[in-house]
Amino acid sequence: MYFFSPQFWADMGLRLTGPASFRFILQPILAVLYGVRDGVNDAKRGQPPYVFDIVMVPADRKRQAASGWAGIGKAVIFATVFDAVIQYMILGMIYPGAAIIVGVVCMAIPYVLARGITNRLVSRMPSIRATRQGPPLAPSGDDGDDGSA
Numbered sequence: 001m002y003f004f005s006p007q008f009w010a011d012m013g014l015r016l017t018g019p020a021s022f023r024f025i026l027q028p029i030l031a032v033l034y035g036v037r038d039g040v041n042d043a044k045r046g047q048p049p050y051v052f053d054i055v056m057v058p059a060d061r062k063r064q065a066a067s068g069w070a071g072i073g074k075a076v077i078f079a080t081v082f083d084a085v086i087q088y089m090i091l092g093m094i095y096p097g098a099a100i101i102v103g104v105v106c107m108a109i110p111y112v113l114a115r116g117i118t119n120r121l122v123s124r125m126p127s128i129r130a131t132r133q134g135p136p137l138a139p140s141g142d143d144g145d146d147g148s149a
Contacts, residue, residue, distance in 0.1 A: 002095055002098065008095075011087075011090075011091055012098075014090050015083070015086055015087065015090060015102075018086065019089060019090070020086050023082060023083075023086075023106070027079050027106040027107055028107070028110040030075060030107075031075060031107040031108070031109075031110040031111040031114065032114040033114075034071055035071075035111040035114025035115035035118060036114050036118045038050075038068075038071045038111075038115045039114060039115040039116065040118055040119075042119040043119045043122035043125075046123075048119075049117075049119045049120050050068065050112060050115040050116045050119060051112055051116045052116065068111070068112070071111065072108060072111040076103050076104060076107045076108050077103070078103075079102065079106045080100050080102070080103030083098075083102040083106075084096065087099060
């Protein structure tokens with residue numbers, strides 16, 4: 001099995017130092033920018049942080065997965081294909097599984113982290129809280145019902 005074998009790690013070393021090694025810096029930066037964009041949008045809509053919502057709210061998993069794929073899917077595919085091309089240039093062959101791992105590590109992980117952290121930080125800003133959609137929450141202990149009806 002190629003994954004995580006000594007050959008896999010040796011080949012990774014070649015890809016990290018070979019042609020187009022700048023992608024290991026550029027791709028995560030782009031993923032973070034996409035994550036920040038989507039995290040700000042999530043905060044403005046009053047949604048919980050991305051990973052928290054996926055893990056803790058099963059009813060929202062499908063919607064959040066679709067939202068994440070819409071935000072970063074093309075970039076993950078690009079990173080995967082680009083790594084496959086680089087593999088062919090350096091190694092003379094393509095390992096699709098390794099290309100997928102590199103695509104996910106370079107793009108999906110930074111995106112998910114940036115989206116969740118940005119949502120958490122932005123949602124704490126008073127100016128953003130005022131722009132959230134939906135009815136305002138009543139202060140705790142005061143439901144507006146004084147008992148007279």
